[in-house]
Amino acid sequence: MTDPDTTFGVYVHWPFCAQKCPYCDFNSHVRHKGWDEERFLAAYKSEIDWVADRIGSRTATSVFFGGGTPSLMQASTVAGILEHIAKRWGIARDAEITLEANPGSVEAARFRGFRGAGVNRVSIGVQSLRDEELRKLGRIHSVAEAKSALGVARETFDRFSFDLIYARPGQTAEAWRTELAEALDLAGDHLSLYQLTIEPDTPYAALHAAGKLIIPDDYDAGSLYEITEELTASRGLAAYEVSNYARPSQESRHNLLYWRYGEYAGIGPGAHGRIVADGKREATIAERNPEAWLARVETDGNGFTDLAALGREEQADELLLMGLRLAEGVDLTRLAALGGVLPSTAAIAELNELGLLRSGAPASERHSGDWRRNEFDEILACAGPGLRPETTHRPTDRIRVTPRGRLVLNAVVAKLSNSFQQVDRIDNLKAAG
Numbered sequence: 001m002t003d004p005d006t007t008f009g010v011y012v013h014w015p016f017c018a019q020k021c022p023y024c025d026f027n028s029h030v031r032h033k034g035w036d037e038e039r040f041l042a043a044y045k046s047e048i049d050w051v052a053d054r055i056g057s058r059t060a061t062s063v064f065f066g067g068g069t070p071s072l073m074q075a076s077t078v079a080g081i082l083e084h085i086a087k088r089w090g091i092a093r094d095a096e097i098t099l100e101a102n103p104g105s106v107e108a109a110r111f112r113g114f115r116g117a118g119v120n121r122v123s124i125g126v127q128s129l130r131d132e133e134l135r136k137l138g139r140i141h142s143v144a145e146a147k148s149a150l151g152v153a154r155e156t157f158d159r160f161s162f163d164l165i166y167a168r169p170g171q172t173a174e175a176w177r178t179e180l181a182e183a184l185d186l187a188g189d190h191l192s193l194y195q196l197t198i199e200p201d202t203p204y205a206a207l208h209a210a211g212k213l214i215i216p217d218d219y220d221a222g223s224l225y226e227i228t229e230e231l232t233a234s235r236g237l238a239a240y241e242v243s244n245y246a247r248p249s250q251e252s253r254h255n256l257l258y259w260r261y262g263e264y265a266g267i268g269p270g271a272h273g274r275i276v277a278d279g280k281r282e283a284t285i286a287e288r289n290p291e292a293w294l295a296r297v298e299t300d301g302n303g304f305t306d307l308a309a310l311g312r313e314e315q316a317d318e319l320l321l322m323g324l325r326l327a328e329g330v331d332l333t334r335l336a337a338l339g340g341v342l343p344s345t346a347a348i349a350e351l352n353e354l355g356l357l358r359s360g361a362p363a364s365e366r367h368s369g370d371w372r373r374n375e376f377d378e379i380l381a382c383a384g385p386g387l388r389p390e391t392t393h394r395p396t397d398r399i400r401v402t403p404r405g406r407l408v409l410n411a412v413v414a415k416l417s418n419s420f421q422q423v424d425r426i427d428n429l430k431a432a433g
């Protein structure tokens, strides 16, 4: 598990795919004539240099090659990028270095090369264990290829994970239960299980709008989510994030860094970063088009279309939005320190009453064998409407969404964010008694 104040990650975006999947709105592009990989490698190095000059020395505790399909990269390109990150920032000896891979046989054959380049974890886009469903999802691999890639990954890397998409058109609860049970037989210590969502401006969005693609409604999708939680828990994989399941200490450290609102450089076309320069947290967004990004980097040293310092309340919103995805939730003390705001106790209480949020110290912070009910929960349970105290936040207070709350996470975040009160005001109220 990672400490957001001491970790630093590097995200490297590879923007090319062999074929565009009809549901995908990621920054991924098909180039039938290929790309100039040496030129791209030089540009990745230049952008790393530019960010390193801006933020100074760091040690990367995680590197993540995402995409697109990074398993289409040459292993030598991956090695070149990692060597440059090591040169400019340093890479911790126990760093997690992940590469997203597709299960096509060509990519699987490259796994040993990636291992030699320094990658120690792969995340494989299996998506379904049914050939017919893979075809409908527009995927170009088969179930047999996926299983074979998982076998190679298991032999080659310290850790591996794979993705599945569920809540697909026409998928019944029983069908998902059976498919997920098969997936759990194949799984290592980590799985990513995403519900299919209809993203704007995709072929799936057009089909959906025309009534030709019908996905499960919220109720049915909720039932599938419950099955997901039940089966993963029964195999010892905890739901540590909305769509991610792992055995203890096998969580994706790089993704935890995002959700814990740590610092990371975003390198490559369309990559986003959150860096700290001169004590200020900055958001970076890079040009999405690969060739336009390349041209920008070759001219300016970076491909950023946006680089902006984040205000304190913006940081609070982002911390809340990211942190509430995690089962561990958000530390209100950190929220107050970073953003200078706290959600109102009335909003927290309302969400508590609706069964969408829980507050108080997590079990791990309580004395073992002393399962005292958290005083914050007690106060909220006892105080009637209008009688709730302005604030009862204690240093160990955390807020966490319940499994039910995860189904309406955006609404929960909006409710809390809209209730933000300046910490100074809360302190003044407390001082005034």
Ligand code: SF4
Pocket (backbone or CB within 6 Å): 016, 017, 019, 020, 021, 024, 025, 026, 028, 067, 068, 069, 102, 125
């Ligand atoms: S392989 Fe992944 S990134 Fe590429 S188009 Fe399909 S879903 Fe998108």
